[in-house]
Amino acid sequence: xxxxxxxxxxxxxxxxxxxxxxxxxxxxxxxxxxxxxxxxxxxxxxxxxxxxxxxxxxxxxxxxxxxxxxxxxxxxxxxxxxxxxxxxxxxxxxxxxxxxxxxxxxxxxxxxxxx
Amino acid sequence: xxxxxxxxxxxxxxxxxxxxxxxxxxxxxxxxxxxxxxxxxxxxxxxxxxxxxxxxxxxxxxxxxxxxxxxxxxxxxxxxxxxxxxxxxxxxxxxxxxxxxxxxxxxxxxxxxxxxxxxxxxxxxxxxxxxxxxxxxxxxxxxxxxxxxxxxxxxxxxxxxxxxxxxxxxxxxxxxxxxxxxxxxxxxxxxxxxxxxxxxxxxxxxxxxxxxxxxxxxxxxxxxxxxxxxxxxxxxxxxxxxxxxxxxxxxxxxxxxxxxxxxxxxxxxxxxxxxxxxxxxxxxxxxxxxxxxxxxxxxxxxxxxxxxxxxxxxxxxxxxxxxxxxxxxxxxxxxxxxxxxxxxxxxxxxxxxxxxxxxxxxxxxxxxxxxxxxxxxxxxxxxxxxxxxxxxxxxxxxxxxxxxxxxxxxxxxxxxxxxxxxxxxxxxxxxxxxxxxxxxxxxxxxxxxxxxxxxxxxxxxxxxxxxxxxxxxxxxxxxxxxxxxxxxxxxxxxxxxxxxxxxxxxxxxxxxxxxxxxxxxxxxxxxxxxxxxxxxxxxxxxxxxxxxxxxxxxxxxxxxxxxxxxxxxxxxxxxxxxxxxxxxxxxxxxxxxxxxxxxxxxxxxxxxxxxxxxxxxxxxxxxxxxxxxxxxxxxxxxxxxxxxxxxxxxxxxxxxxxxxxxxxxxxxxxxxxxxxxxxxxxxxxxxxxxxxxxxxxxxxxxxxxxxxxxxxxxxxxxxxxxxxxxxxxxxxxxxxxxxxxxxxxxxxxxxxxxxxxxxxxxxxxxxxxxxxxxxxxxxxxxxxxxxxxxxxxxxxxxxxxxxxxxxxxxxxxxxxxxxxxxxxxxxxxxxxxxxxxxxxxxxxxx
Ligand SMILES: Cc1cc2nc3c(=O)[nH]c(=O)nc-3n(C[C@H](O)[C@H](O)[C@H](O)COP(=O)(O)OP(=O)(O)OC[C@H]3O[C@@H](n4cnc5c(N)ncnc54)[C@H](O)[C@@H]3O)c2cc1C
Ligand code: SF4
Numbered sequence: 001x002x003x004x005x006x007x008x009x010x011x012x013x014x015x016x017x018x019x020x021x022x023x024x025x026x027x028x029x030x031x032x033x034x035x036x037x038x039x040x041x042x043x044x045x046x047x048x049x050x051x052x053x054x055x056x057x058x059x060x061x062x063x064x065x066x067x068x069x070x071x072x073x074x075x076x077x078x079x080x081x082x083x084x085x086x087x088x089x090x091x092x093x094x095x096x097x098x099x100x101x102x103x104x105x106x107x108x109x110x111x112x113x114x115x
Numbered sequence: 116x117x118x119x120x121x122x123x124x125x126x127x128x129x130x131x132x133x134x135x136x137x138x139x140x141x142x143x144x145x146x147x148x149x150x151x152x153x154x155x156x157x158x159x160x161x162x163x164x165x166x167x168x169x170x171x172x173x174x175x176x177x178x179x180x181x182x183x184x185x186x187x188x189x190x191x192x193x194x195x196x197x198x199x200x201x202x203x204x205x206x207x208x209x210x211x212x213x214x215x216x217x218x219x220x221x222x223x224x225x226x227x228x229x230x231x232x233x234x235x236x237x238x239x240x241x242x243x244x245x246x247x248x249x250x251x252x253x254x255x256x257x258x259x260x261x262x263x264x265x266x267x268x269x270x271x272x273x274x275x276x277x278x279x280x281x282x283x284x285x286x287x288x289x290x291x292x293x294x295x296x297x298x299x300x301x302x303x304x305x306x307x308x309x310x311x312x313x314x315x316x317x318x319x320x321x322x323x324x325x326x327x328x329x330x331x332x333x334x335x336x337x338x339x340x341x342x343x344x345x346x347x348x349x350x351x352x353x354x355x356x357x358x359x360x361x362x363x364x365x366x367x368x369x370x371x372x373x374x375x376x377x378x379x380x381x382x383x384x385x386x387x388x389x390x391x392x393x394x395x396x397x398x399x400x401x402x403x404x405x406x407x408x409x410x411x412x413x414x415x416x417x418x419x420x421x422x423x424x425x426x427x428x429x430x431x432x433x434x435x436x437x438x439x440x441x442x443x444x445x446x447x448x449x450x451x452x453x454x455x456x457x458x459x460x461x462x463x464x465x466x467x468x469x470x471x472x473x474x475x476x477x478x479x480x481x482x483x484x485x486x487x488x489x490x491x492x493x494x495x496x497x498x499x500x501x502x503x504x505x506x507x508x509x510x511x512x513x514x515x516x517x518x519x520x521x522x523x524x525x526x527x528x529x530x531x532x533x534x535x536x537x538x539x540x541x542x543x544x545x546x547x548x549x550x551x552x553x554x555x556x557x558x559x560x561x562x563x564x565x566x567x568x569x570x571x572x573x574x575x576x577x578x579x580x581x582x583x584x585x586x587x588x589x590x591x592x593x594x595x596x597x598x599x600x601x602x603x604x605x606x607x608x609x610x611x612x613x614x615x616x617x618x619x620x621x622x623x624x625x626x627x628x629x630x631x632x633x634x635x636x637x638x639x640x641x642x643x644x645x646x647x648x649x650x651x652x653x654x655x656x657x658x659x660x661x662x663x664x665x666x667x668x669x670x671x672x673x674x675x676x677x678x679x680x681x682x683x684x685x686x687x688x689x690x691x692x693x694x695x696x697x698x699x700x701x702x703x704x705x706x707x708x709x710x711x712x713x714x715x716x717x718x719x720x721x722x723x724x725x726x727x728x729x730x731x732x733x734x735x736x737x738x739x740x741x742x743x744x745x746x747x748x749x750x751x752x753x754x755x756x757x758x759x760x761x762x763x764x765x766x767x768x769x770x771x772x773x774x775x776x777x778x779x780x781x782x783x784x785x786x787x788x789x790x791x792x793x794x795x796x797x798x799x800x801x802x803x804x805x806x807x808x809x810x811x812x813x814x815x816x817x818x819x820x821x822x823x824x825x826x827x828x829x830x831x832x833x834x835x836x837x838x839x840x841x842x843x844x845x846x847x848x849x850x851x852x853x854x855x856x857x858x859x860x861x862x863x864x865x866x867x868x869x870x871x872x873x874x875x876x877x878x879x880x881x882x883x884x885x886x887x888x889x890x891x892x893x894x895x896x897x898x899x900x901x902x903x904x905x906x907x908x909x910x911x912x913x914x915x916x917x918x919x920x921x922x923x924x925x926x927x928x929x930x931x932x933x934x935x936x937x938x939x940x941x942x943x944x945x946x947x948x949x950x951x952x953x954x955x956x957x958x959x960x961x
Pocket of ligand 2: 751752753754757758759760761764789790791792793794795796
């Protein structure tokens with residue numbers, strides 16, 4: 001039996017320079033998906049769904065970026081729950097996880113994978 | 116069969132007796148009739164002086180009313196006679212009440228020396244709420260000088276009241292020093308200097324010969340011929356037990372007065388008991404509440420057939436209020452045979468400490484007593500050690516902090532034996548408190564108070580309760596979060612002193628990790644309070660909560676609301692039109708706020724600059740509704756229009772709002788100004804509230820509405836505008852510098868050691884010598900204020916952040932939609948996807 005691997009499409013989103021360290025911005029992908037792009041202090045780029053699962057509002061990109069016990073997180077600006085930037089896992093409620101997207105920087109441009 | 120207990124006197128001890136009896140008498144053996152002379156139920160007389168904080172008698176209420184069918188309170192009708200044969204008492208109104216058992220809890224009366232003129236109008240005593248009301252009324256009329264006869268514990272409390280009422284106050288004491296019962300000569304000398312620093316003048320070693328009427332009040336003539344002018348005189352020259360009922364019905368009395376009782380608190384008539392200050396246990400009267408409470412417990416036990424006896428009492432005392440530390444405990448005057456005194460005396464810094472120890476060559480000695488003046492921080496621990504062998508040599512226990520590496524408190528709570536009484540007012544031991552923490556799960560001081568009563572009377576053991584919590588492993592950490600071990604106040608000082616201006620540098624040098632949503636906004640706020648430029652400058656952007664980052668308030672659908680400043684709530688029709696047009700053109704839901712301004716809801720991130728361009732062009736500026744900052748200074752219409760107004764409240768509110776606008780603080784700050792005592796602006800719900808008087812302004816601090824509403828307390832009265840502004844400057848800056856994160860002014864004051872009195876000392880009396888610095892910091896804030904929204908509009912780099920999507924700046928967020936309700940747009944909420952079983956989700960609190 002074989003498993004079909006979903007095809008990954010890399011969408012160029014913005015100039016890497018448009019991301020400020022330890023901050024997030026929102027981006028609109030084709031088809032209307034909203035992602036929250038974060039650049040952490042070490043230069044890494046992470047992409048999560050922009051949807052705050054607790055409030056239903058598209059706001060995660062506007063949360064404060066930092067760490068909890070070394071785990072890079074964003075805190076929802078609505079009610080402060082923290083999400084692991086790498087996995088989308090909510091650190092305050094283990095039943096909750098937000099969708100993540102692969103992200104990379106190519107020639108100074110940030111690209112996000114859509115499936 | 117139910118028997119009747121009659122209690123004469125509903126003071127602190129009578130109240131405790133009834134409570135103790137009702138707690139134990141579950142089968143209802145006793146019906147209790149309490150006959151009280153005062154017009155109100157028992158109140159916290161120990162805290163009487165704090166009545167002047169609010170002039171609100173309900174604040175002195177004692178815990179636990181007697182709401183039960185078996186207790187009847189009859190107040191305002193004193194007992195005038197006891198008939199022991201018929202077993203009845205008669206009251207002034209002629210009512211007769213029979214008893215099976217009788218308890219005398221009539222307390223004491225202030226002793227007024229029988230000098231000529233002692234009963235002239237303008238002469239007062241200091242024992243009841245009515246006494247304080249009368250003094251206050253007279254002080255209002257008499258402005259000028261006040262004289263207190265008696266320089267003991269209560270005399271100094273009375274003097275403090277007169278000082279607070281604005282009188283130039285003199286204290287006359289017969290003995291050669293203040294507080295002669297508690298302190299020795301060396302301590303008295305230091306105490307006198309500390310008291311004189313507070314502008315109280317002190318006349319020791321003289322008696323009062325007469326009080327005479329003068330043209331403009333009274334004149335107090337002293338034994339050395341000195342004549343003191345006095346608008347009013349307060350006698351506080353000791354107390355005498357109110358044993359007159361007992362004498363009249365033939366009960367035995369003590370040699371020096373008081374109803375004579377045995378260790379069971381029983382009088383010479385076995386059906387009659389006496390408790391509290393009126394009782395002379397084996398001939399000795401106690402003028403403190405702790406021994407009285409112990410007697411109440413004894414009698415409650417005896418009435419139910421027990422065999423408890425009076426355990427003796429701790430007569431340690433501590434001067435409350437005044438901001439001068441004085442404490443004395445045990446054999447303070449070293450009268451024990453062979454006692455040795457170990458003294459540390461530093462007249463320059465105003466500190467005197469003495470320990471009295473037994474002369475025992477084999478160990479460090481047994482502690483017999485001591486006197487502490489100027490710094491009584493070790494009082495709570497030391498007094499529990501009385502009668503025990505000292506854990507270390509006495510000299511090091513009173514050495515100044517730092518000298519021996521010791522902290523101010525000398526000996527830690529761990530050194531205390533388990534049965535040491537930590538709270539002597541309520542006789543609570545160290546082991547009982549540990550049990551409350553470990554077994555009953557008390558996690559903070561209020562919980563311990565509720566569970567054990569420790570710390571509820573005079574409060575001097577509260578620091579030890581804190582120490583016990585931490586020694587039991589209950590963390591009372593002041594660390595801001597996992598990234599900073601410091602409290603907010605400590606971080607403030609670090610930033611101020613080191614000049615560090617970026618979060619990165621601060622966390623690298625003084626913290627760890629990368630920061631979080633707790634410490635980042637705190638650091639941003641500290642930087643803003645220190646006036647380091649625009650809040651969206653440099654790395655500060657990434658520190659800000661979303662509200663501060665977009666200078667607007669995020670609402671539940673991710674849109675923002677906009678609040679332009681309307682100082683004092685005063686607005687011209689033309690400006691009102693601008694707001695209306697902006698709201699209409701951008702389709703914003705419009706609502707009037709409680710702070711007398713207008714909130715415009717439903718703006719998306721990308722609309723904010725366009726909205727503000729219109730507002731700024733019309734002369735509006737940021738209202739800081741989004742910030743932990745000064746919000747509004749609300750006002751009533753005041754003397755300009757109102758028939759009752761005595762001052763221009765709108766004018767003052769506008770002036771203050773413009774002065775403090777933009778000031779970032781640990782939490783939001785709200786204020787109000789009312790034009791007269793009718794208080795239409797609700798100023799006493801505010802962090803600082805101002806109420807006009809005929810003479811000037813009264814300043815109240817520490818109020819708030821919200822989850823736990825609290826009325827503000829009076830800080831100063833009848834000050835002119837210039838003084839008022841100066842005091843508000845100091846108050847706000849002191850708050851900004853020293854409060855914890857998200858601590859409103861109310862909890863800040865409550866948590867402060869010394870509370871409102873300490874605050875008053877710092878802000879009004881400048882006891883820390885920082886007033887000039889605080890004022891200068893505020894002056895700098897005022898000079899450097901600039902509108903944050905204008906700052907954004909003028910800077911393309913800042914403006915660029917107000918976009919919906921980094922890759923589609925002009926496209927509005929497609930997830931946001933509205934519907935109509937009562938003619939306005941309200942958000943359509945998206946279904947909440949990710950939370951199994953959760954409805955409304957509360958904010959995560961860490
Ligand atoms: C300003 C001040 C500060 C104090 N500070 C401290 C302190 O820091 N620490 C401390 O331990 N103690 C302090 N005390 C002392 C403490 O308040 C008393 O020890 C305590 O109140 C004694 O309680 P009691 O019930 O015996 O007397 P009280 O509280 O005086 O109550 C006696 C009651 O009996 C009533 N009464 C008298 N005669 C009759 C009658 N014939 N019929 C009916 N009712 C009658 C009186 O009106 C009164 O209400 C302070 C006292 C004052 C005034
Ligand atoms: S507080 Fe006094 S001055 Fe102000 S509106 Fe009310 S009544 Fe008038």
